Amino acid sequence: MKRIFFIPVAGLALFISACVHREAGSETVRIVKTDIVRVYGEKLSVTFPGKVKAASDVKLAFRVSGPIAKIHVGEGNRVRKGQVLAEMDPRDYLIQLEATEAEYRQVKAEAERIIALYEKNGVTANVHDKAVYGLQQIAAKYESHRNALADVRLCAPFDGYVQKCLFGANETVGAGTPVISMISTGVPEVEINIPSSDFVRRDRFDSFTCTVDIYPDREFPLELVGVTRKANLSQLYAMRLRIREAAEQMPAPGMAAMVNIVLKPEGMATVNIPLTALFELNGVSTVWIYHSDTQTVESRAVKTGAVLTDGTVTVTEGLQAGETVVTAGVHSLHGGERVKLLPAVSPSNIGGML
16 A cells, blocks of 8 residues: 655745755855055156267367377376377477567568558558458468467367277377277166167156175266167167266276166056956957955056066056956956955964964
């Protein structure tokens, strides 16, 4: 005989409800890592290697030709402005000046007599003009030969140091041939080479500093001298900067330096977030915003600025400081999804082993 069991309606409803709750409880809730949107208060900066150079580095030459009579300085000597560094044999230029001086005196005396006669109507205007122009011509020639005699001495154009003597005594050199090279004792400069990506934003350069290995604890402020408008063969643009403040300890020409350039912020860059928070949605940079009240995420399009060296990126539009963004697993989420935050690691549980 078959036995028939009856389940009360109330018990059946309770059984079905328990099953539904068990199925709902089995829903997977993703655990995500988040970060707070922070105010971007620091300016961008870039660093380039450079070399310290003298403010003036010149090669000196005689303005006339002839044999060198004497070199008065040696390599490494400190010299003062106007000091005679080398002399050329003045013999030929002295004879030339004496001959011109004699001719000048003769023409001058004759011209003065003709000018006096002209004032008394003793000569015609044509004779008077020839005398005046002749005197001007010989006077210019006389002055030129006086200058040539003075140019047999090579003088220092500024205070500095002799780098190298390219010729010695008794050697004959032509006009304009470098004889001595020297550098100034003024405040040194630093030269760097910047790529085209930084050249085009040179108007955003705000301040410049440099460090030198020999003075590791010092930072030297710089001021911009100029940037070349044509790139070299390596597609780099030369930039020269001058040390602004003279100090007792200054880098010497030839030393290696690291130049740091601080740039002004671009546009309205006010916040920054970790770079890992960004993903692309329909060709637009997007982030997931976490809402603590509903524990859900919402996508939001943002406009990014520059990528920083600390792994963050500036955001110019779309975010406000204090908001929470998801920084890990951004490619596996969808809008409105409920998530849990990754718990912070306890200081006493290094490595998360407990």
